[in-house]
Amino acid sequence: xxxxxxxxxxxxxxxxxxxxxxxxxxxxxxxxxxxxxxxxxxxxxxxxxxxxxxxxxxxxxxxxxxxxxxxxxxxxxxxxxxxxxxxxxxxxxxxxxxxxxxxxxxxxxxxxxxxxxxxxxxxxxxxxxxxxxxxxxxxxxxxxxxxxxxxxxxxxxxxxxxxxxxxxxxxxxxxxxxxxxxxxxxxxxxxxxxxxxxxxxxxxxxxxxxxxxxxxxxxxxxxxxxxxxxxxxxxxxxxxxxxxxxxxxxxxxxxxxxxxxxxxxxxxxxxxxxxxxxxxxxxxxxxxxxxxxxxxxxxxxxxxxxxxxxxxxxxxxxxxxxxxxxxxxxxxxxxxxxxxxxxxxxxxxxxxxxxxxxxxxxxxxxxxxxxxxxxxxxxxxxxx
Numbered sequence: 001x002x003x004x005x006x007x008x009x010x011x012x013x014x015x016x017x018x019x020x021x022x023x024x025x026x027x028x029x030x031x032x033x034x035x036x037x038x039x040x041x042x043x044x045x046x047x048x049x050x051x052x053x054x055x056x057x058x059x060x061x062x063x064x065x066x067x068x069x070x071x072x073x074x075x076x077x078x079x080x081x082x083x084x085x086x087x088x089x090x091x092x093x094x095x096x097x098x099x100x101x102x103x104x105x106x107x108x109x110x111x112x113x114x115x116x117x118x119x120x121x122x123x124x125x126x127x128x129x130x131x132x133x134x135x136x137x138x139x140x141x142x143x144x145x146x147x148x149x150x151x152x153x154x155x156x157x158x159x160x161x162x163x164x165x166x167x168x169x170x171x172x173x174x175x176x177x178x179x180x181x182x183x184x185x186x187x188x189x190x191x192x193x194x195x196x197x198x199x200x201x202x203x204x205x206x207x208x209x210x211x212x213x214x215x216x217x218x219x220x221x222x223x224x225x226x227x228x229x230x231x232x233x234x235x236x237x238x239x240x241x242x243x244x245x246x247x248x249x250x251x252x253x254x255x256x257x258x259x260x261x262x263x264x265x266x267x268x269x270x271x272x273x274x275x276x277x278x279x280x281x282x283x284x285x286x287x288x289x290x291x292x293x294x295x296x297x298x299x300x301x302x303x304x305x306x307x308x309x310x311x312x313x314x315x316x317x318x319x320x321x322x323x324x325x326x327x328x329x330x331x332x333x334x335x336x337x338x339x340x341x342x343x344x345x346x347x348x349x350x351x352x353x354x355x356x357x358x359x360x361x362x363x364x365x366x367x368x369x370x371x372x373x374x375x376x377x378x379x380x381x382x383x384x
Contacts, residue, residue: 042188042247047213047220053243054223059230063092065222070144070169071102077161078129081178082122085229091120102144105130106137111288114297115366123298127291128156146170167221175208176221180228186260187232190249195260268329275301277319277336277378278309278345283356284375285345286365290352294325295368299357302345304335306352310343323370334374 059065062085064076075095079088095116099105105113110130117126132155136144144165145151151162160181163174182195185204193200213220231238237256239245250256278285286299287306316336323330339345347354357365359382362375 042244042249043210045247046188046244047211049243050223050227051213051216051219054219054226057241058219058223058226063089068169070146070165072096073168074132074144074157074165075129077164078125078156079120081125081161083120087120091116101142102133103137103142106133106142110297111366115364118298118366118372119369121369123295125156127297131155132157144169146172148172148174164221164225167217171217173212173214173217175205175212176224177204177208178225178228180232181208181224183234183260184224184228184232184244187237187250187256188244188248190253190255191260193261194263196263268324268327270329270331273330273332274304275332275334276304276307276309276345277301277334277374278307278313278339279337279359279378280339280341280356281382282341282359284359284362284378285354286357286367287347287349287352287354298366298368299371300368301334301371301374302347302352302354303349306347306349307354308346308348309337310339310345312343313337313339313345319374321370321374323368330370332370336378 062076064072067073076088076092079092079095095105098112098116099108108130110127113130114123114126117123117129120126135154136142146166146169148159148162148166151157151165152159157165160176160178163172163176166172166174167176179195182204185191185207186195189207191200191203191207195201195204227242227244231242232244239248239251239256242248242251245251250259285302285307287302289295289298289300291297314337316338318336319334321330321332321334323332344356345354359375359379362372362379365372367375
């Protein structure tokens with residue numbers, strides 16, 4: 001069992017495999033679509049306008065484009081989940097250099113995968129990436145299934161990601177519906193309600209299916225991604241250059257800033273923690289967190305109740321660290337100690353490995369972002 005230690009959220013290491021999704025029936029889709037897009041010219045113009053725009057103004061030189069290799073496409077799609085393109089590019093290059101094939105990734109140590117992933121955030125993606133590589137290697141002889149329903153049963157691959165992989169790698173007609181695409185659809189077609197609610201999400205999927213072109217799925221899918229990322233952005237929509245401006249409901253009704261509707265803001269609950277930064281002249285002591293919980297599998301500053309300090313430890317000024325997660329805010333008190341090179345702290349939690357690491361390697365270790373920043377600052381201050 002994983003000890004939550006006050007503030008950790010329990011997240012299972014072994015990814016839960018989603019059930020196969022059911023594609024909507026055409027008759028049902030047409031009936032339901034009539035209630036949200038009746039009498040709008042957008043339905044007949046959207047797809048062709050998007051493909052024309054993408055071919056002329058879309059992105060064509062990203063590192064994962066100009067390939068049909070499903071491994072490279074899958075890797076990019078997982079990394080791009082909730083992460084901007086410019087942030088992903090260097091990580092993508094490093095991953096391919098270290099793990100050029102899915103078999104290389106499958107046989108890698110999970111700690112090596114987490115180390116390369118460090119800084120991208122949402123670390124469950126890295127654990128799922130590794131688990132998915134192992135599943136494909138074991139269950140599919142190292143070959144990606146070319147069917148979106150089969151792909152969607154694999155760790156970390158949902159319905160939209162499966163569709164994107166199949167579209168780019170195999171030319172499969174399947175609808176994507178990530179956050180950017182939902183925003184585009186809500187604005188162009190004037191769809192009311194919060195997109196994450198079940199009813200609106202169902203409508204958006206039906207709409208996404210109805211708009212698929214008979215040919216050219218690659219340009220269409222890339223166009224959706226490009227339009228949402230570079231033109232129909234959340235806060236700075238560029239309606240003056242948008243190919244949908246002539247029939248966009250949100251623009252015509254002056255509701256671009258209103259759509260899509262958002263959930264009412266709520267204050268994040270605060271969770272407190274006390275951790276120790278223990279170092280000597282050259283090393284810092286870090287523990288490997290259990291696979292479950294926040295920052296599962298990563299190195300971390302030890303919790304105060306999981307380590308016994310040597311009697312010679314000298315206390316330094318403590319620091320306060322605040323870090324926001326999706327569902328809560330962490331407020332951590334960091335007690336800092338310097339110990340002699342001849343003494344070491346002792347781990348009290350047998351489920352966590354406590355080891356010394358070179359403080360100068362903080363940038364390269366598999367550390368959560370707030371602890372990496374803290375240790376880099378500690379190294380810089382020590383060198384002054």
